[in-house]
Amino acid sequence: MEEQARHHLNWPDSDRMEQIKTNLETTFRLPNCCGAIDATHIIMTLPAVESSDDWCDQESNYSMFLQVIVDHELRFLDIVTGWPGSMTISRLIKCSGFYKLCETGERLNGSVKLSPEGAEIREFIIGDTAYPLLSWLMTPYEGKGLSVSMTNFNEKHKAVRFLAGRALSQLKGSWRILHKVMWRPDKHKLPSIILVCCLLHNIIIDNGDELRADVILSDHHDAGYKEQSCQQMDSAGQTMRENLSKHLQSLEVHHFG
Template structure:
């Protein structure tokens, strides 16, 4: 199952329903209250031996989001999760929507086993599995609009402006990077090496194009780990659209009287150099102009590294090793974790100020190199490097 870029208008829905108190001891009512939030967070933190981080209350520490964002996510999941199946705690008390969403979010964010989550919530591992999958279906269906390529010129201009403020790269529309979701396959399923990557891990790569605010603009996953960055790229619809001139086809800017620069994204040396994908110069014997370009380039594309590192740090189910996953469902779990990452940003959640920024999202994986270089792209990169040099050293 391949995840394709999604189009649609971003909607920030607020949940304005008045919440009523509930008894958390054996589950909650369909509506909730501040007491419910606190009791739930403390209960989970106690059972999972989780301690509040500095600056975060127990709820934000457990769920990595504010209560306002939690309620918005509940509004996205409500309709789908209310259909057909009714879940209950081990004592027979029915689970409310809030209970189910809390369980699913904790499963995705903690990365704990089904048994551990079940013990924390007072339910079976089977219920944990079913509730989590029902939640993933709901968010995949009703939250996909939070991951989309900018649909208006003003949105794209804003992204370009923010990128240029980072390190001066003009007309840049995104940063691309790939991370590996490492998986542990059962012995009976290890019949092929197609899932083995360059580090001899079974994995599923996730390719992401990231905006200056660490928001995912486009993601692609679902293929086996044998594909590195350069070989994975052509399978994505992002590549297909760019090659056909359907994306990154906006207004060119003048770097000089003779040179123009089209819209592009930046990526590391593992990617091919293309007119719409600018990579750094390779080699040790580089001119000062090229060295300076590489510094600007690295400082710009670091947003993709930070976004993927935060994704894995917050949504730990896809960090570390995913134990015996259903490879047909795993892309949906990855997709939903990316949606949730974006929702926290779209909601301008105050928890963002407390989340750390890391760069490393693929520990143990070294830098790959791709020698493929388009001639036109090489000229564009040279022109941009010269432009930056002249501007910084007039």
């Protein structure tokens, strides 16, 4: 499966990315949005000789991380796995090849859009508060007393972010080996098992098949885990989020005006 089906999980070419961005903008009114990112723990039981703090996460489970980026059809565009669940999610993304490609301008580097107000909006993905706010990774506004434009941004943000959570619930619901507790897996082989399940997930979508409604997990894909919070915000990310918020607000004014 790894060798024969790998073409089912690739970062989109420019034409395909334009389709994704157009769909997400049409549905959620966010221009240049390329998808949503989320992470989940694959819980396992380890033999006593292999047990270590490295694999023991904040909920006292032994687990391995899976991080995914999904499009509007819940297809995985990029995955990262093999890292221990004891890491923070903000650390996980910084260890990924995707992060390095974005930081060097080799990914999410498509054309910049100009809002009607003249503000620049570059390509970006959506992530929750566990991720840092970067020029290419938009996280929600936090705190009380948010303005109308901030609240409006958060609502659209949450709707896109839900796509990634839904994809992970679908993955774990379809391939139950990834759900509950995996009994003494080979930690070197487990990333391959996770990858193959992700390939199968994409093959179902690529073939136009639909899962029965009761397949997807009824609870959260990471049930029992508390939300993480990353306080890192870079200035370019803050500017970009403000530009998006103002753009959404102008759309609202135009719509009701």
